[in-house]
Amino acid sequence: DVKVTQSSRYLVKRTGEKVFLECVQDMDHENMFWYRQDPGLGLRLIYFSYDVKMKEKGDIPEGYSVSREKKERFSLILESASTNQTSMYLCASSLGPARGYTFGSGTRLTVV
Amino acid sequence: QKEVEQNSGPLSVPEGAIASLNCTYSDRVSQSFFWYRQYSGKSPELIMSIYSNGDKEDGRFTAQLNKASQYVSLLIRDSQPSDSATYLCAVDSSAGGTSYGKLTFGQGTILTVHP
Numbered sequence: 001d002v003k004v005t006q007s008s009r010y011l012v013k014r015t016g017e018k019v020f021l022e023c024v025q026d027m028d029h030e031n032m033f034w035y036r037q038d039p040g041l042g043l044r045l046i047y048f049s050y051d052v053k054m055k056e057k058g059d060i061p062e063g064y065s066v067s068r069e070k071k072e073r074f075s076l077i078l079e080s081a082s083t084n085q086t087s088m089y090l091c092a093s094s095l096g097p098a099r100g101y102t103f104g105s106g107t108r109l110t111v112v
Numbered sequence: 113q114k115e116v117e118q119n120s121g122p123l124s125v126p127e128g129a130i131a132s133l134n135c136t137y138s139d140r141v142s143q144s145f146f147w148y149r150q151y152s153g154k155s156p157e158l159i160m161s162i163y164s165n166g167d168k169e170d171g172r173f174t175a176q177l178n179k180a181s182q183y184v185s186l187l188i189r190d191s192q193p194s195d196s197a198t199y200l201c202a203v204d205s206s207a208g209g210t211s212y213g214k215l216t217f218g219q220g221t222i223l224t225v226h227p
Binding site for chain 1: 143146154155156157158161163181200202204212213214215217218219220
């Protein structure tokens with residue numbers, strides 16, 4: 001089974017901090033995705049990557065950046081954390097179109 | 113903006129009944145459709161995928177797809193309390209494009225199966 005590992009299950013950060021969320025997959029998947037999930041708003045795509053060093057903005061990229069230096073690792077960066085970025089962050093990877101996702105266990109981030 | 117709409121729920125069914133979850137999508141070129149189950153506090157897990165019109169069965173789960181009506185559904189037969197979760201419909205519109213398997217999700221339907 002594909003395993004997608006997110007480094008932290010819970011994080012508490014202060015407003016203005018730079019925050020790194022890490023995601024690693026072990027099945028050589030080309031495509032990786034970062035979503036946030038909020039009650040009433042569902043899953044919203046922040047960024048995705050289709051190859052090393054290649055990335056595209058999703059629907060809500062403002063305030064975020066990403067890094068993919070190695071195929072197995074996709075990092076989400078909150079440049080200056082704000083309270084409205086308090087959310088559940090989900091990383092996913094996919095073999096390609098029409099293959100669906102495997103999700104990591106999620107990181108619940110609280111910004112105070 | 114590609115949209116995926118699910119019946120808002122919550123849906124409550126008695127144990128042993130059939131639970132019916134519905135989803136419509138706006139992008140006519142969509143080719144791949146997925147149902148994910150998400151338990152409270154957990155991440156979504158893939159339970160069904162469907163690509164062709166008609167029904168696809170896997171155990172107690174049946175996915176139904178009607179591309180002409182832009183409609184996909186999930187039936188859960190003999191519902192169990194362990195089926196209580198949020199069910200997410202997801203659509204992949206990669207056909208003819210380069211969306212890299214990017215999925216658009218509905219907001220989810222909360223299902224409760226009571227004994």
